Amino acid sequence: MRTSIFGLALLASTAFAAPAHAESDLGGGFSVSGNAALVTDYRFRGISFSDEDIAIQGGIDVAHESGFYIGTWGSSIEDSPVFGHTELDVYAGWSGEVASGLSLDVGVLGYLYPNGNVGNADYWEVYGSLSYSIGIAEITTGVAYDPSQNSIGSDDNIYVYGDVGVGIPETPITLTGHIGYTNGSLSIDNDVDYVDWSLGAEASFGMLSVGVAYVSTAVNGPLTDGTVVGTLGVSF
Template sequence: MRFKIITLSGLLLATATPALAQEETEPAPAITVSGSATVVSDYKFRGISQTDGNFAVQGGITVSHELGFYIGTWGSSIDDYVTVHGTAHQELDLIAGFKKSFDNGVTFDIGAVYYVYPGTRPGFTGDESASDFIEPYTSIAFGLGPVTAKATVNYAPKQKALAIDQGQTGLLEKEDNVYVAGDLSASIPNTPIGLTAHLGHTWGPSWLSGPTDEYTDWSLGATATYKALTFGVQYVDTDTYFTTPTGKNAAKGGVIGSIGVSF
């Protein structure tokens, strides 16, 4: 879906130019809308399962301006242990930022994500438990032929939702969190195959770090595209642990499959 502004001069030109010529010289739209919908065998956020090892349905939409500004939203089904309240079954990310690509192959991106967990509420009498939080980010990517390298820094400033003492009356102290990651992606020429590699590290202590002050996550993956469909498989692992209410280790390594459609 695409939108654009038609000016008076553009209308006058259209009346004097054949339709075919108009299509050949028509400028790119100022605003572009894109989206996707995906089913994954497990939703892992920085290496830790948000669905207790079960399937998740995900989708998102982004509105981008030619100057580089963008807004969007992305959501996924999750398990109720993700928040302290035990009432959340969805994660909704509200995203806004600015992205700029340069002729030398460098792309700069800066913005923020606000994580919302609909349906959460204070679950303990007298405390100030929280779930929703904001996380600014910045990244720089460099493309060289079919290979793209990207470095990203996410910093969630001190806020209640990151406190490690969630649910303990009178002890809620704000915490912050830092996440640094490096990613490599490559396409195999003349094929629909893409390859990815990821390495990230989380510094806490905070609700995002689980039971440890910090941990590392990594993954290797591959994708194949067919028209609007993308099929993916990746191995995701960490050097930490996180035990869910069912007794599973949500940070344990495993293979994740996915199928998605984009527009």
């Protein structure tokens, strides 16, 4: 469930909320689902990981009716000696309703860079989010914490965010908004913290989805300046 890990905060990477997965029953309470997307720029927490170029992304998830899930998600990135040309995420967690209209998602996620040739860029984090539905709107707040690791500078990092999605009645369109705050070793700002945000819209047509969003940060730079990101996605 790479798309549910940050709720609508996937806006910060692919710039819109990915389409709902079309689950296939495996029996025994298990189901499998997949997703793929073409994005004009892979933005993660406001930063371009594809050097502002097109990226190809996709993932697969296995979930149990109890709420537990495991999955993997990957994306092409800008080729470099440290990170290579591919990001591969692996994760496991639990997601479910804990009160009427209130859902919890918690788990652990590893960011892997299998093509990197210089050092070890892999790192991991724990995450949690709460989502609440109010009429046609869904509000999500969450946090992701990265403990101190050699690959991220031997210091920790925390990311907190808020998201909102508002479905327009009798249309396939959802309006989305996101704001996030990074503090720690993964910050790209000299003050060791920065803010990212985005505003967008998505339209879903069965398995297909198209989206557009404006993504930006409070940091000036070639990979952090505001840009419009388009996405074409499919779920299966």
